[in-house]
Amino acid sequence: MTVQCNALKPYDVQAAESHQDFALDVLLGLSRSPKALPSKYFYDAEGNRLFQKIMDLPEYYLTECEFEIFQNHKDRIGELIGSDRFNLVELGAGDGQKTRVLIDHFLGKGLDFRYIPIDICEEALTELLQELQGYSPPLRIEGLVSEYFVGLKWLSNQIHDKNVVLFLGSNIGNFSHSEARVFLYSLWNALNDEDYVLIGFDLKKDIHRLTVAYNDSQGITAAFNLNLLRRINRELGGNFDLDQFRYYSAYNVYSGAVESFLISLREQTVYVETLNQSFSFEAWEPVHTEHSHKYLVSDIAELAEETGYEIIEQSYDSRGYFVDSLWQVRKNREM
Numbered sequence: 001m002t003v004q005c006n007a008l009k010p011y012d013v014q015a016a017e018s019h020q021d022f023a024l025d026v027l028l029g030l031s032r033s034p035k036a037l038p039s040k041y042f043y044d045a046e047g048n049r050l051f052q053k054i055m056d057l058p059e060y061y062l063t064e065c066e067f068e069i070f071q072n073h074k075d076r077i078g079e080l081i082g083s084d085r086f087n088l089v090e091l092g093a094g095d096g097q098k099t100r101v102l103i104d105h106f107l108g109k110g111l112d113f114r115y116i117p118i119d120i121c122e123e124a125l126t127e128l129l130q131e132l133q134g135y136s137p138p139l140r141i142e143g144l145v146s147e148y149f150v151g152l153k154w155l156s157n158q159i160h161d162k163n164v165v166l167f168l169g170s171n172i173g174n175f176s177h178s179e180a181r182v183f184l185y186s187l188w189n190a191l192n193d194e195d196y197v198l199i200g201f202d203l204k205k206d207i208h209r210l211t212v213a214y215n216d217s218q219g220i221t222a223a224f225n226l227n228l229l230r231r232i233n234r235e236l237g238g239n240f241d242l243d244q245f246r247y248y249s250a251y252n253v254y255s256g257a258v259e260s261f262l263i264s265l266r267e268q269t270v271y272v273e274t275l276n277q278s279f280s281f282e283a284w285e286p287v288h289t290e291h292s293h294k295y296l297v298s299d300i301a302e303l304a305e306e307t308g309y310e311i312i313e314q315s316y317d318s319r320g321y322f323v324d325s326l327w328q329v330r331k332n333r334e335m
């Protein structure tokens, strides 16, 4: 069976824009104090390959939890979403492996939808589209290589369609609570009344379990973080010596997030040719690379209420580590 696969925007235009954004964000991030680089830049081709390895790690429980949730709750999620024609839009789709559990189920039930994966990583999206070629029964797909906000802009034009938005794999955890509020409210603005959003939240749990998930014994998470410096070297002409930085991550009980860093092992200066700029590092100076916020069920309820959604269903894995929360957009009426 063939897949109808229309990119909504030419990849090359997006890629050119993202190269400039990358340069600007590196300049801003390494000039500020404390230094920080946005985690969305992890995902070049190598970062995408390393993240797929992370998802297979025994310590990284998040993926198997969400797989289990979809296996056990796909019927219920399908019933709740209903039978009208809809757009299944996935923000930060990655390899889409877990989503395929839902897609297979929805197709098997004869639901009428098109799948629109959106991801900043061109390699991830290209691989996903290739995997879905020859899909049977036939699947309508339109992929978009872009930032989330371009996806929101696209969504805001779908005024006559029903939309079901997937935001899986604890992608929401990369936002602080205030950023999550802004993002979810922007999403609400882009959606129509009664559209659905399915969000994967990683829950607060035993701290050892959390820290081990980001400190795997094979060093894949460390390589994934260090790849960000390699990307700066390759794409922006940087001269980072990767042996002079060490990955470190820890759970912060106050912020409720696993926080990740690359630590400079000595006093050093790094030059980035595209920026024509040098950056000085003290010995033991950190560069923040990622927040992975963990949630309480009460935080989720608060977030939904503050941003204009009603929680329809909470689907948990058997260990209660993770929840996929189905929300419905409420506009024009009291809840």
Ligand SMILES: C[S@@+](CC[C@H](N)C(=O)[O-])C[C@H]1O[C@@H](n2cnc3c(N)ncnc32)[C@H](O)[C@@H]1O
Residues within 6 Å of the ligand: 039, 040, 043, 051, 091, 092, 093, 094, 095, 096, 097, 098, 118, 119, 120, 121, 124, 146, 147, 148, 149, 167, 168, 169, 170, 171
């Ligand atoms: C942690 S992975 C999760 C992938 C998938 N959702 C899953 O559950 O397996 C995050 C994905 O989101 C994409 N991503 C991260 N930040 C993004 C952004 N600002 N805009 C669009 N995609 C983004 C990355 O390229 C990556 O594929």
